[in-house]
Amino acid sequence: MMMFDLPDPATCYDAFFDRTPEARARTAGRLWVGVTSTGIFCRPGCPARQPKAENCRWFGSVQACVEAGFRACKRCRPLExxxxxxxxxxxxxxxxxxxxxxxxxxxxxxxxxxxxxxxxxxxxxxxxxxxxxxxxxxxxxxxxxxxxxxxxxxxxxxxxxxxxxxxxxxxxxxxxxxxEVLQKASATALLSADWIDTPIGPMIAVADETSLHLLEFADRPALPRELARLRDGVKGRLGLGRTAPMDRAEAEMTRYLAGEDARFTTPLTLHGTPFTRQVWDALRTIPAGRTVSYSDLARTIGRPDATRAVARANGANQIAVMIPCHRVIGADGSLTGYGGGLWRKQRLIELERDYA
Incomplete structure (x- = not known):
């Protein structure tokens, strides 16, 4: 769900601890409690003992709970x-x-x-x-x-x-x-690679000190080829490490997958021909919660006769989710291909319905 302004603490308390199905439906995914006496945070319906109202702090997102220093409850497991x-x-x-x-x-x-x-x-x-x-x-x-x-x-x-x-x-x-090749290059690396965990699988990020060059699911078959191209582009100086754009990308992915914010502001460096970059720029104009066909995308860039080329450019995208190639589907409504797996494409489209 999108974040919203929370009501007063007394209203939050009454709504959160109302055990009726109707109340659960209203608060699920919208309201979390941090308990100051225990240092944990919970989702609605947690079986733990109800805390006193004066020990409760109210949040509209999991991210806000974590940033406030609360730990996830081991009974209701709000991170799952x-x-x-x-x-x-x-x-x-x-x-x-x-x-x-x-x-x-x-x-x-x-x-x-x-x-x-x-x-x-x-x-x-x-x-x-x-x-x-x-x-x-x-x-x-x-x-x-x-x-x-x-x-x-x-x-x-x-x-x-x-x-x-x-x-x-x-x-x-x-x-x-x-x-050992990656490790040896780390000392003089122009590009660094690191691992980012997400609820829909681990991702590999590659960035320099100012922008993100790659963000892919670790099990994508094309990942080794994409990394090889980046490595060739910097003459082997791709190593292991962490840079500021990766931290920013990880934070934005966390908020996005928690249903809190579909905006991405991490600076990107796009590796592709002018045509493929034109397609990727067009992808970034598709609002979360909307899908388009390959022919729609071709018309958007003024190339209605280039549907196949647009599809190839879509498949060549190496910044997953942030450049939302998952929002492009077949003309008949089918999901068609997705390098990260059709199950992820379906999950992302379902997640974005709330953003709409």
Missing amino acids: PEGADPLVARLTRALEADPARRWSEADVAALGIDPSTARRAFRRALGMTFLDLARMRRLQAGFGQLKQGARVIDAQLEAGFDSGSGFRAAFARLLGIAP
């Missing part, structure tokens, strides 16, 4: 999407508790969960299996170690890989670049 599949939530929590573990189907079964049921549930919710997610988290841990200057072997062990060759191969499959 409303209505999340309980099985997905349970396994995700197990992963968070032991991120370096080399999860197997036998481990899933040992929790009393049928592995095939888990696969289906995770594919529906996240577009990948639980084991895929666990492997990605382990690689993320290794990525973080390398960024801090750790040896490749230490990053490998942190990621839970027994063999160096296995770690290097997994890392190279994900990014198309060997870990």
